[in-house]
Amino acid sequence: MTITPTDFATCARELDKTDPLRDYPARFLGSDDPEIVAYLDGNSLGRPTRATAQRLAAFVTEGWGGRLIRGWDEHWFDLPLTIGDRIGATVLGAAAGQTTVGDSTTVLLYKLARGALALRPDRTEIVLDRDNFPTDRYLLESIATDLELTLRWIEPDVAGGVTTQEVVDAVSERTALVVLSHVAYRSGYLLDAPAVCAATHDAGALLLLDLCHSAGSVELELDTWAIDFAVGCTYKYLNGGPGAPAFAYVADAHQADFTQPIWGWMGRENPFEMAQGYVPAAGIRRVISGTPAIVGMLPIQDTLDLIEEVGMAAVRAKSMALTEFAIELGRNWLLPLGVQVSSPLDSARRGGHVTIDHPRFREVTPRLWQRGVIPDFRPPQGIRLGLSPLSTTFGEVLAGLSAIRDELLAY
Numbered sequence: 001m002t003i004t005p006t007d008f009a010t011c012a013r014e015l016d017k018t019d020p021l022r023d024y025p026a027r028f029l030g031s032d033d034p035e036i037v038a039y040l041d042g043n044s045l046g047r048p049t050r051a052t053a054q055r056l057a058a059f060v061t062e063g064w065g066g067r068l069i070r071g072w073d074e075h076w077f078d079l080p081l082t083i084g085d086r087i088g089a090t091v092l093g094a095a096a097g098q099t100t101v102g103d104s105t106t107v108l109l110y111k112l113a114r115g116a117l118a119l120r121p122d123r124t125e126i127v128l129d130r131d132n133f134p135t136d137r138y139l140l141e142s143i144a145t146d147l148e149l150t151l152r153w154i155e156p157d158v159a160g161g162v163t164t165q166e167v168v169d170a171v172s173e174r175t176a177l178v179v180l181s182h183v184a185y186r187s188g189y190l191l192d193a194p195a196v197c198a199a200t201h202d203a204g205a206l207l208l209l210d211l212c213h214s215a216g217s218v219e220l221e222l223d224t225w226a227i228d229f230a231v232g233c234t235y236k237y238l239n240g241g242p243g244a245p246a247f248a249y250v251a252d253a254h255q256a257d258f259t260q261p262i263w264g265w266m267g268r269e270n271p272f273e274m275a276q277g278y279v280p281a282a283g284i285r286r287v288i289s290g291t292p293a294i295v296g297m298l299p300i301q302d303t304l305d306l307i308e309e310v311g312m313a314a315v316r317a318k319s320m321a322l323t324e325f326a327i328e329l330g331r332n333w334l335l336p337l338g339v340q341v342s343s344p345l346d347s348a349r350r351g352g353h354v355t356i357d358h359p360r361f362r363e364v365t366p367r368l369w370q371r372g373v374i375p376d377f378r379p380p381q382g383i384r385l386g387l388s389p390l391s392t393t394f395g396e397v398l399a400g401l402s403a404i405r406d407e408l409l410a411y
């Protein structure tokens with residue numbers, strides 16, 4: 001039996017109607033904007049919630065404008081840790097006191113990698129992979145140069161990702177630190193984090209996980225998996241807004257011995273004493289360097305409110321249903337036009353996005369943007385469909401893939 005486009009349209013309507021999260025897309029700004037036909041890039045920049053629009057406006061008048069410098073004593077000084085704890089509880093599977101918000105992912109990766117390496121001073125190697133996001137690779141290159149360490153590169157399958165066996169083969173008694181993305185930014189491959197963590201620990205090394213594409217899309221159990229360190233973005237699935245500060249997780253077990261290299265006053269014990277000499281603050285606060293970006297971290301709370309209402313299990317279930325629908329449409333409509341699916345087909349090994357490849361996609365992407373269909377392009381020839389469980393509808397997936405098919409047929 002062939003499935004017709006009409007069948008798929010009926011199917012998308014049915015999926016939206018029975019979706020347990022069907023009321024959530026309307027909680028985002030722009031969900032009723034006819035110019036935005038399909039927003040398929042929520043994994044690069046999440047949409048703002050309606051609650052965020054109100055929160056930011058109120059903050060300027062009442063918070064900043066009304067409380068002025070008093071705001072630091074009343075609320076802001078603790079906010080990185082308060083929001084950190086909420087991210088930990090709601091999204092990361094992390095008990096309180098291990099997560100803080102601030103800096104960018106790049107800077108936090110640097111601080112945590114340096115801090116982790118200082119805990120393994122007699123070891124000489126960092127394990128990483130060729131397909132990790134550029135910033136992760138570059139800053140580890142910088143650290144390896146500074147500290148004269150060896151980078152041991154894993155070369156994963158580009159349509160898949162780093163396998164547990166590849167980690168087992170790469171680690172040794174020389175390994176100080178393993179740095180990997182939990183969900184690969186290109187393929188969407190989902191690492192077997194508990195197995196990789198166990199293999200890392202068997203070699204006596206530490207694991208630093210990049211959760212940029214995991215936080216808010218897949219379920220995480222950092223404490224249960226015994227992850228040592230983690231960082232992640234808040235402007236992707238957590239809808240914090242462009243350049244929103246990142247989060248860092250340092251497991252309780254490491255905190256007493258952990259120091260990071262950017263010694264600022266806000267991460268010092270008793271910062272307002274303005275004393276001589278740096279003494280790290282107790283606990284996770286020592287990850288902080290300078291004054292945290294309070295305005296930037298406000299919106300994260302609105303997405304945490306939504307995730308707290310529904311739970312990460314429901315978010316992950318919707319995410320899997322969205323990517324499965326995208327792959328099904330791709331198989332029927334795009335494979336005959338020479339498109340390849342470059343993401344794992346097994347939902348259990350796939351995060352929240354799907355990458356499809358075609359030699360024409362570099363030219364096709366700007367034409368899609370013009371018609372209000374907004375995925376992103378990843379060289380050399382990939383369109384990445386980022387499906388954000390709280391804000392994306394099945395109707396958008398249908399509209400998006402149908403537009404891609406039309407553009408390819410137009411050649």
Ligand SMILES: *Cc1c(COP(=O)(O)O)cnc(C)c1O
Pocket residue numbers: 104105106107133135136181185210212213233
């Ligand atoms: C998005 C992303 C980053 C971004 O880092 P910034 O410091 O926010 O620019 C880093 N790593 C991965 C894996 C990402 O997907």
